[in-house]
Amino acid sequence: MEATMLDSQWYLGVLLAGVAAHLVVLYGTYRRQQAAATTDADAATVENGVIDCPECGTANDADYRYCGGCATQLPHAGALNQQDTGPRGSLFG
Known part of the structure; x- marks a missing residue:
């Protein structure tokens, strides 16, 4: 049962890292659009x-x-x- 708990924690860590990477990409896209909107x-x-x-x-x-x-x-x-x-x-x- 302890191995299952470690596996689920590992998956949670990978999931959180993926969400963080996705947020970084979204922020970069937002900044690029804001810069393009400047007249x-x-x-x-x-x-x-x-x-x-x-x-x-x-x-x-x-x-x-x-x-x-x-x-x-x-x-x-x-x-x-x-x-x-x-x-x-x-x-x-």
């Missing part, structure tokens, strides 16, 4: 080498890819030179 009118502009974060309003240097206040990817980050960005590949984009 050009919502995009921040770079003025005097400073860009304001559209989420929290923090002023960041124009060469930053992510906000220093909330870690949101800045809208102009796709236009930056990606030569020195490090290894390619990401879970969500």
Whole structure:
């Protein structure tokens, strides 16, 4: 009977891991759709080498890819030179 209990706990662990993986994929899809929904009118502009974060309003240097206040990817980050960005590949984009 003890072996049956261990087997059921193992299956439960596998089930929970599958649910967690599914949630990660759904979250990535949601984030990708939110980024695509952003219009050009919502995009921040770079003025005097400073860009304001559209989420929290923090002023960041124009060469930053992510906000220093909330870690949101800045809208102009796709236009930056990606030569020195490090290894390619990401879970969500």
